Amino acid sequence: MRLPPALSFLVDEATGMTGADRFLATLGAKLMAGSLPLAGGALTELPTHPIIAQHSWLWRADTGRVIEGLGFGAAGLGQAVPAAAARDWLVGLGEVHETPVGATARLGWATSRPLRPAELRLLHEVARFATAPLAVLAARATQAVLLETYLGKRSAARVLAGRLRREPGEIIQAALLYADLRGFTELSEASAPPEVIATLDAWFDRIAGAVHAFGGEVLKFIGDGILAIFPIGQRGAPAACDAAIRAVAAARAGMDHLDRSRAAQGLPSLPFGTALHVGEMLWGNIGTADRLDFTAIGPSVNLVSRLEGLCRPLGRPVLLSGAFAAATSHPSIPLGRHRLRGIAAPCAVFGLPA
CATH class of the missing domain: 3.30.450 (Beta-Lactamase)
Structure with missing residues (x-):
């Protein structure tokens, strides 16, 4: 029939x-x-x-x-x-x-x-x-x-396409953002585990939400830190860098609101540092034959993570590399050249106006 x-x-x-x-x-x-x-x-x-x-x-x-x-x-x-x-x-x-x-x-x-x-x-x-x-x-x-x-979307698309083996990876041109909470180790030692998790969730909601809102993508949550990119593609490096700066501004506004709420509950504020760089990185599968991870490696990733470590010594919540400062249309303030741990050449460092 x-x-x-x-x-x-x-x-x-x-x-x-x-x-x-x-x-x-x-x-x-x-x-x-x-x-x-x-x-x-x-x-x-x-x-x-x-x-x-x-x-x-x-x-x-x-x-x-x-x-x-x-x-x-x-x-x-x-x-x-x-x-x-x-x-x-x-x-x-x-x-x-x-x-x-x-x-x-x-x-x-x-x-x-x-x-x-x-x-x-x-x-x-x-x-x-x-x-x-x-x-x-x-x-x-x-x-x-x-x-x-x-x-994340970028890695998920590759896994769905069958990228399930160790491989050389691909080169990505992007503005890179690395942000990290300050004093989180001390906070986690003094707080109950559920409170620690709630604090991390609140922090990641604001920083990752801001990244996504301005066209970026979170690549990694690293403890209480986050690595994100704003791919350059057809829009060019200046547009990607400007989007990253707008995301940082949005994240700081969100965290300011969260800190006010925490203060009303008698909880400490959550200061954080952010570093911005622009360059290329390698993104692909690494690991063992049967346990893989999509990860980002390369000099640009090393530099942006080390640069964030200067936020506290320099008393700046946001730091830009010289390459990023040259690419963005936002004004910046030169802070001199500084050595970064594990990186041979000193890095020109810039801050943002108050």
């Missing part, structure tokens, strides 16, 4: 879709090819994600376009905003028919007229047949999210 177009698609093609948006649009088109009077469709999932609680895709039959909606928090399916918004959106298009797909997804359709019994049975069959391909798509998305969460 020949299957209807929608069921044939779910059996033979759906697992090859590149994402839920393409899945929903193609499935809707196949249902329409089977003479179902669709006005639109919606797919809502509960993804495995550190901050996204729900993900919805909304498809219009007249245009074929798909838009996405996100919900944040811990509400269950059907309770958070995206699920409710998806149903309201379908109601605006026509008569709504919703069916669960497995335990973590729901398909909904809006039709331009009431459906006949055979058409309703087809939608229920579609939901049943969609369980397996949607589980495959969800597993792929979960894999990508887990890798990005623990490795």
Whole structure:
């Protein structure tokens, strides 16, 4: 017996879709090819994600376009905003028919007229047949999210592309940012472990959030330090360096607000130093044959981490290398040439105006 177009698609093609948006649009088109009077469709999932609680895709039959909606928090399916918004959106298009797909997804359709019994049975069959391909798509998305969460986007993309062996790596041209909390060892010795973790989370939220907001990427969390880059690419070194300076300003503003909150609770402030440099580094797999890590190495990485160590002796919260100061459009103050531990040539060091 020949299957209807929608069921044939779910059996033979759906697992090859590149994402839920393409899945929903193609499935809707196949249902329409089977003479179902669709006005639109919606797919809502509960993804495995550190901050996204729900993900919805909304498809219009007249245009074929798909838009996405996100919900944040811990509400269950059907309770958070995206699920409710998806149903309201379908109601605006026509008569709504919703069916669960497995335990973590729901398909909904809006039709331009009431459906006949055979058409309703087809939608229920579609939901049943969609369980397996949607589980495959969800597993792929979960894999990508887990890798990005623990490795960052740049490294995750390489792992997903099959870069699972030791290799020479690639050269990245970027503005580099290294930031480190001051006095954290003493703070951790005097605080309970849950308080230490909460403090680190609050610090990383602000510095990493600022980096991401201005187009940078966190490469490594190193104890209470962070290494981030602002890739140069087509935008050029001045734009990358200016973005890094704006990220530092945003991070300092966020930490100032956090320090005021901590002071109100009788907690000490969290001073930190930041160093900025521009140059190239090697980014790739190192480690043992069966335990690898994507990491950044090279003279530029060494320099920016050592430069941050001068923040306290020079009494400056932010230091720039000579290369960075020459590339950025922001004004800077020369602080002389200084020797950095483990680096042969003295480094020209600059600060920022107050």
